[in-house]
Amino acid sequence: MRRVSETEIRCLLAAPFSEEKITLLMLQSKSGCILFPSINCIFVVNQENEIMKKFAVVLAGCGVYDGAEIHEATLAMLAIKQSGNDYQCFAPDMEQYHVINHLTGEVMNEKRNVLVEAARIARGSIMPLSQFDADSFDVLFFPGGFGAAKNLSTVAFDGPKATVQPDVEKAVKAMFNQKKPIGAMCISPAFIAKILGDVNVTIGNDEGTAQVIEAFGGTHIQTEHGDVVCDHEKKVFTTPCYMLDASIADIWDGAYNIVESILASFEPKDTAEE
Template sequence: MKTKKFAVVLAGSGVFDGAEIHESTLTMLSIAKAGGTYQCFAPDKEQAQVVNHLTGEEMPEKRNVLVEAARIARGDIKPLTEFSPDDFDAIVFPGGFGVAKNLCTFAFDGPECSVDPEVEKVIKASVDEGLAIGAICISPVLMARVLPEVDVTIGEDQETAEAISKMGGAHHITDHGEIIIDEKYKLVTTPCYMLDATITQIAEGTDNIVKELIYMIENS
């Protein structure tokens, strides 16, 4: 059976200003356990903020999203501009505040947010080529902003769910490990750390999303 190839899009390194590290690492582990391979990508751009993860305070310095994401990828990462949907069967977006700060402006602008042009291009190209798409934690807001009338979940946070509705998406309440499937976009979403979760519950979410993405690939 052909090995399934996944692209994993990271938004930096660290929950408060980049990619959520547990979600990112466990996504890669879930892919590997399922017999797939992955290649990490990130935008080559300046982060919106740099946050001290010990104190939660913003730091007066600048960092690059790609350079920081390379920490999680152990250096094996490419600029998002090099992504081609022809090279992959699926693409996954782990969460973290970097999604809402670096991949789009949701953290600052809510439902009026804009999506990074390269990120939007990648999402639309993935849909056009029929890739299976996974969005974890806060990443479904990207899909709601880019894809009309999309079905997603971020768990049960009312404010974020209302913002998704304002952007034209349909939000579904879910608990730990549960997934929502949008068949028309071949999109699978799960809440992970949008809920008060343990690391084992995060692993359950990433396992379930990867299993469903592989099912979509094999049955498309």
């Protein structure tokens, strides 16, 4: 038996799955799981008997200067788990732009693979981003780190003329087309603006990066620690994290708040926070 998200179970059943039926199944569930032996899967609910959301967390490597920001990635995954939901890590299977000595800040004369490096954060439980299937996930999520601007995109080098790694662009467009939430921390909102154009995002208060976002057609909103910009029309959620001078406690505030904001977007419109 395998675990599946709400999105995947709806797809597997290939028929509308009413909220009343979902509620009945959850109330009948004693173990936190609903079994569907005929399709060899388990429909997972959390301790509050809510349908578990599945996040796809995309990592840009391992390490703030050339990969994924470890605090942001780890605390985002913690926030997802503590909210009673689940995640699967992904990373593009590609050579990273360069390798930085995180003690000295100097470029090292060696090559590393983004997927292999990201596996350090994911404790080996990670998949190539080329295998991402939007039908199987409820949320697409990007922690920050310079790897987001060097490996997932070329924002760090090319500014307004930046390009986005093809698997990243494909994943974002797939979720956007299905009207599913996309979350981004730190510098990652910049390439979200590159892909989607007219979208409200934040990277804090860095004028240079804000100008790049505006050049992409996006709207930058200045924020402080823990703030989340929610573009409800585009279903894009962003928070600044280490784009501001931050402590790890500030990063937790941002990680917790962005995950909660994303989850609130699944609530009925009359009760969801605006």
